[in-house]
Amino acid sequence: MKIKDIKDILKAKIYTGEELTENKIQGVFASDLMSDVLTTEFFEERSILISGLNNPQVIRTAEMLDIEAVLLVRGKIPNEETISMAKDNNMVLMTTNYNMYNACGILYSKGIKGLSNEKNQEL
């Protein structure tokens, strides 16, 4: 699915990286805990991070893992620092009014699966 499709499905507002929204992504990870996100370093898929954490650390974390897009939930408005960091890193930064559960549920119902490792699959 293209990032653009996710934007449309979740009626998201784009802050940076409009020109990158034709890129396709293969998986999603959702968390407010950056250290939990940092456990996904073994994934090769092109991915998007959904988070309620609205500060530059969410962009830094995505940068470390080559995550292509960050989607903030509950209509959070990123500050200048967060936006410019996303821009510097060629990342799509967008915001949806949906809350975390609904944003994830809607994407899942459209066939986008979450990134998961073996440890999680056992659960």
Add this chain to the structure above:
Amino acid sequence: MKKIKSYSYRINKNDFINAGKVSSEIKKNLKKIGFTNKIIRKLAVISYEGEMNIIIHSEGGGIELEIYEDKISLNIRDIGPGIDDVELAMTEGYSTAPSEVRELGFGAGMGLPNINNCSDDFKIASSENGTKIESTIYLE
């Protein structure tokens, strides 16, 4: 094995504004040299978690990136107060971080376990004078 290149970075205590800057630079340098994305991502996670630990818990420190013909090492060092119980700190979910750190999305007790998981070789030594982590990834 021969050391090819090394870089040294300083990290200040409580410098939350610049948190991640050093790791970002490390990542860019590794990319410039041309390592695979997989190796760079692992080193980026190690460095970022290490950097956050120094900012959150220590009196200041630094990271040294050493590139050898057959491996890459990250030496993460800081000055006091050290880790009381290293074994406990290595447990997933154990954290002594204050609540302001949790608001940044850290302090979930995954830092050291993440560093360990990403490393091929991981050494940690801590005393009241500070903590030293030596993390190594071998090149194929």
